[in-house]
Amino acid sequence: MTETQTIDTMEDILKMLDARLREPEPFWDKFYEDRTKPVPFFKNIPDENLVRYIEEGWLSPGDALDLGTGPGRNAIYLAAHGFSVTGLDLSANALDWATEQSQQTGAHVAFRKQDFLETTEQNTYDFIYDSGCFHHMAPHRRVTYVTRLKEMLRPGGYFGLTCFVAGGPLGGATLTDWEVYQENSLQGGLGYTKERLLAIFDAFDVIELTEMKPVDNPEALFGHAGLWTGLFRLKD
Numbered sequence: 001m002t003e004t005q006t007i008d009t010m011e012d013i014l015k016m017l018d019a020r021l022r023e024p025e026p027f028w029d030k031f032y033e034d035r036t037k038p039v040p041f042f043k044n045i046p047d048e049n050l051v052r053y054i055e056e057g058w059l060s061p062g063d064a065l066d067l068g069t070g071p072g073r074n075a076i077y078l079a080a081h082g083f084s085v086t087g088l089d090l091s092a093n094a095l096d097w098a099t100e101q102s103q104q105t106g107a108h109v110a111f112r113k114q115d116f117l118e119t120t121e122q123n124t125y126d127f128i129y130d131s132g133c134f135h136h137m138a139p140h141r142r143v144t145y146v147t148r149l150k151e152m153l154r155p156g157g158y159f160g161l162t163c164f165v166a167g168g169p170l171g172g173a174t175l176t177d178w179e180v181y182q183e184n185s186l187q188g189g190l191g192y193t194k195e196r197l198l199a200i201f202d203a204f205d206v207i208e209l210t211e212m213k214p215v216d217n218p219e220a221l222f223g224h225a226g227l228w229t230g231l232f233r234l235k236d
Contacts, residue, residue: 018138019157020184021180022185025090027055028090029092029093032094040129042075043073043222044101045221046073046103047223049229050221054081058158061081062084062125064086064125065085065125065152066086068136069109072099074131075098075102076109078129079102079107079108079109085110086110086112087109087111089113090113117141117144117145121152123155124134124154128149128153129149129160133189146200153234157234158206159234162228163197164190164227166192170224174191194209203235205235208231212227
């Protein structure tokens with residue numbers, strides 16, 4: 001938004017606030033450019049909590065959306081366990097990588113380059129999973145984020161979340177929403193308390209909300225201290 005543009009609508013206000021923060025698409029394209037970086041989730045392994053949801057029978061195969069799919073590791077796992085999966089991301093580099101990995105494993109995933117907040121689907125998914133996208137969401141976009149979840153899930157659908165613990169070992173910035181705009185930064189990703197997450201996702205019943213369990217075999221599962229993991233069900 002330039003200085004000559006006027007602010008006439010709520011969308012104008014949202015875009016003005018967007019402009020105070022980094023552009024997400026160029027950042028994530030750069031982030032996924034070098035696949036050799038020692039990033040734990042660059043391995044083609046699923047989250048430990050997601051595996052648990054499947055193995056304990058909390059989730060049954062259906063239509064799933066992997067939000068912020070990155071290299072596609074969780075989408076590939078879901079597809080291998082009977083789900084019909086769409087993987088969504090802003091980064092073309094991430095999606096190229098995800099497509100390659102899905103082809104190598106024989107898993108069928110429909111990868112799509114799109115901003116989740118700009119999707120228009122209604123009552124499409126039985127399960128939406130977000131591993132690491134929500135904590136990069138600016139405060140002024142949270143309401144739209146939750147609205148899209150509710151609109152895209154079918155009645156009684158499930159939502160899974162992995163996000164930073166406030167002040168945790170992975171970062172989890174403890175900024176207030178106001179401080180985000182004072183500093184024009186999310187400081188690498190916002191951290192959350194359990195109470196804050198329960199308030200934000202109050203349209204959902206809580207199946208589980210706990211900290212991620214570090215794993216003994218990091219070659220088979222992703223599990224790291226400093227992350228919340230949650231499974232929620234859309235209230236009737």
